[in-house]
Amino acid sequence: MDKIQKSVGRGCINRSEDVKLIQQMLNSAICSIKLEENGKLNQNTIAAIDYFQRLYLGIKPDGRISPTGPTFTALELKYQKPYCETYSIALPASNNGSKLTAGDFDMAAKKLGCEEACIRAVTDVESKGGGFFPCGKPKILFEAHIFSKKTFHLFDKGYPDISSLKWNKALYVGGEAEYRRLEKAMTINRQAALESTSWGLFQIMGFNYSASGFSSVEDYIQAMFESEGKQLLAFVTYISRTGLVAYLKSKDWKSFARAYNGSKYAENKYDTKLEVAYKKYNIKK
Known part of the structure; x- marks a missing residue:
């Protein structure tokens, strides 16, 4: 497949052809997003690079992809063999556990x-x-601003009810219905969703x-x-x-x-x- 010629991302040269290829590859690798494949570097593309580095490489994100670096290698593998990870929304059995004395x-x-x-x-x-x-x-209470932070604000636009740049009290639905919001977030990133909830x-x-x-x-x-x-x-x-x-x-x-x-x-x-x-x-x- 095609290769990028120069580095793409935060503080890089960002040739239009290279940025467009990275946007295409990120769209293939991260199923819950849809970046504009226009060759223009924007905050969403950088957020997607950060997210991919954290989620798939387990490294501290730097928002940069070099032609020979591990991020591009991992993206190549995902692009050549697309696979959307399905996160479980299963939780432990409900048992209304014993009360405090x-x-x-x-x-x-x-x-x-x-x-x-x-x-x-x-x-x-x-x-x-x-x-x-x-x-x-x-x-529970699901916190959209925490989920947004943990997923690099990547899903704010597509999922505004569960991912918000700032704390917004109006997003709470309250009571048992909060589990619907949690489950929706779990389909995107299970760990981030669980960590974004108070219990x-x-x-x-x-x-x-x-x-x-x-x-x-x-x-x-x-x-x-x-x-x-x-x-x-x-x-x-x-x-x-x-x-x-x-x-x-x-x-x-x-x-x-x-x-x-x-x-x-x-x-x-x-x-x-x-x-x-x-x-x-x-x-x-």
């Missing part, structure tokens, strides 16, 4: 060295005190699986489906490893909300909600 909260509070009321406050605010939907699946009682993002004590996002999801107890243990590990337990101990709700929910925490009044929930449980105790 007072003893579970007491155990977690002792491990973290904070008040039990603090942990109960987080469960109230993050999941209204329950880790599962009525259907038996763990509560269970404490709504810990999938990309935090390692900090939560798991070796893979798949192991993390399995635990989320098993029980609220597993969800609580993930929270204890995550809070311990990330240093957020200090904010719980001091009841510094603003700092906790900022670190736990991100810079947009104030828009949803997370800190205020946490403080109100804490006072409710502290009075009961």
Whole structure:
């Protein structure tokens, strides 16, 4: 087949003939996209190069393809023998896992060295005190802006409901329907989709699986489906490893909300909600 003569991509010479060939090859290699094959380098083409390098080569993307480099070699193989990887949307069985007991909260509070009321406050605010939907699946929220980031913004135009450059509250459908959005994203990139979703009682993002004590996002999801107890243990590990337990101990709700929910925490009044929930449980105790 034809070869590119000069490098294509970020900061390269980008001959029109070479760019067009790369666009054709990327369209063949990545089934969920359709680049304009016009020989003009644009951000979408660079994003597709980044995505291909991360997904198929497992390397840190640089957005560049040289005539003799590994990225072009891999693209040649995909172009000569097109194959669209089909991602599974299967998830663990729904079982509406066992609920937390007072003893579970007491155990977690002792491990973290904070008040039990603090942990109960987080469960109230993050999941209204329950880790599962009525259907038996763990509560989730799919974050389109995270999925967009993890897939180099490559699918923003074609899939605006699940891939967005910026956080957009209007994209949430809420409740069990969030699984439809998750499954749609999983057909494009399963791992990115799972990592772009918050799970269970404490709504810990999938990309935090390692900090939560798991070796893979798949192991993390399995635990989320098993029980609220597993969800609580993930929270204890995550809070311990990330240093957020200090904010719980001091009841510094603003700092906790900022670190736990991100810079947009104030828009949803997370800190205020946490403080109100804490006072409710502290009075009961």
